Amino acid sequence: MVVQADDAVFRPVRAGNPFEETVERLLQAIKLGVVVPGDRLPPERELATRLNVSRVTLREAIHALTEAGYVESRRGRYGGTFVNEQLPKPRRTPAKRLARDLAAGLDDALTLRFVLETGAAEAAATRTLTDAERDHLQRCLADTNAATLTDYRRLDSRLHLAIAEVTGSPSLTSAMADVRMRLNELLDAIPLLQPNLDHSNEQHRAVVDAILAGDPQTARQTMQEHLAGTEALLRAFLE
Amino acid sequence: MVVQADDAVFRPVRAGNPFEETVERLLQAIKLGVVVPGDRLPPERELATRLNVSRVTLREAIHALTEAGYVESRRGRYGGTFVNEQLPKPRRTPAKRLARDLAAGLDDALTLRFVLETGAAEAAATRTLTDAERDHLQRCLADTNAATLTDYRRLDSRLHLAIAEVTGSPSLTSAMADVRMRLNELLDAIPLLQPNLDHSNEQHRAVVDAILAGDPQTARQTMQEHLAGTEALLRAFLE
DNA sequence: AGTCAATGGACTGGACGTAGACCAATAGAC
DNA sequence: GTCTATTGGTCTACGTCCAGTCCATTGACT
Incomplete structure (x- = not known):
């Protein structure tokens, strides 16, 4: 008696690799306004722990967002990763x-x-x-x-x-x-x-x-x- | 302006390793009645694709469920992995x-x-x-x-x-x-x-x-x- | 009886992700 | 001015997971 419901229960266990999912999550925080321009993200070590990914993976995700123009990182105490004041415009896909x-x-x-x-x-x-x-x-x-x-x-x-x-x-x-x-x-x-x-x-x-x-x-x-x-x-x- | 909402957006990207998540998913199918006793699960190759895990990982999950008494596998054409008629009783945790x-x-x-x-x-x-x-x-x-x-x-x-x-x-x-x-x-x-x-x-x-x-x-x-x-x-x- | 397609079972090399340690820079505290 | 705690930046050794391949078994069909 296998019916349509297995589409829901046998759906993918994971959407993509950790890197992609981490990028997606950070974008979610920015695009949904959970963090606003000027805000500082939590320190990498803490954020990596909360997202349950390695710091390396998190840093790769942050790097991707930096290149895309969403965030910027500064070193040193009182440094961190900050959401840009000018966010990239979403591409108007036809x-x-x-x-x-x-x-x-x-x-x-x-x-x-x-x-x-x-x-x-x-x-x-x-x-x-x-x-x-x-x-x-x-x-x-x-x-x-x-x-x-x-x-x-x-x-x-x-x-x-x-x-x-x-x-x-x-x-x-x-x-x-x-x-x-x-x-x-x-x-x-x-x-x-x-x-x-x-x-x-x-x-x-x-x-x-x-x-x-x-x-x-x-x-x-x-x-x-x-x-x-x-x-x-x-x-x-x-x- | 980082508020409580980041608990929701900075939640873990993945709950556990693929093995654990796959076991959980198969248990879901069985315990929620999506597959009933006597049913055959989809072939390993197909199921692995749908769950987006490797066949190795899926097989490990199936093996765990076999040991726990939920399913049984048979080889050969018209074989497959079948849900047991007698399912293990859930342990009544206090x-x-x-x-x-x-x-x-x-x-x-x-x-x-x-x-x-x-x-x-x-x-x-x-x-x-x-x-x-x-x-x-x-x-x-x-x-x-x-x-x-x-x-x-x-x-x-x-x-x-x-x-x-x-x-x-x-x-x-x-x-x-x-x-x-x-x-x-x-x-x-x-x-x-x-x-x-x-x-x-x-x-x-x-x-x-x-x-x-x-x-x-x-x-x-x-x-x-x-x-x-x-x-x-x-x-x-x-x- | 023989054939064969579909299925579970087993192995290998490589890519990816992780943990942990260490380095480098920075700004406030003194 | 110096110190120092905190933060991003880098590297390495290890484990996990995966894609691909081949093997073993089975039972319906001819």
């Missing part, structure tokens, strides 16, 4: 090509994103938050509202991740970060228009308000509408 | 010990499970299902209803996975399989009582009915109640 490459996985990613993000909003609103968590949420919201067009994607991601964080479930946060990275390339292919951005900001505020007010039903519903907007935009653009 | 070990990750896993399973039920009810998918769901439901106490956990998992499958999102299915494995050890520590089992079966039927009827709201709500029951049982038992 949407046609993206659509062809990712069509298969697009529904997959969108479905998972929907489940994770609406669930996170609801779960966040269910918990009683600490003052630090409330501040953190509002800070991320304010940053996103103040974002320019070039910074918007990153700060938007940061806000959505912050919502996942305040659920108190690290696994949920990780899963959301992963699926968001999968959709990033596609989202970068869509031109960002100010009206859409304004509308997003309104919805963000409504979601955060509902979470802070402890209203799970509204938080979920509002997030659902927010995601539907992006999804419709995405599908329309790729048709 | 709940106290489990509670201590997993207390940190328990809320994490329960939160993620809640989000994924309620989301999956809703998403499944949103899609229009093929006849094969409807049959598959009902078959899994019937199997679970007919399950004995010893088989129940496995067939229950199989049913929940089937719901994830019919969302059409492999990533969602994988994520649910992973979180379920994390909770498995704990669930095995709880004695299974017939009344609880009967109640679960009723809820299962209600969830599947809602999915087949295309009623997302009811599917989510019913699944939520179902999960709440298990969660309450779990927490009460671990106190």
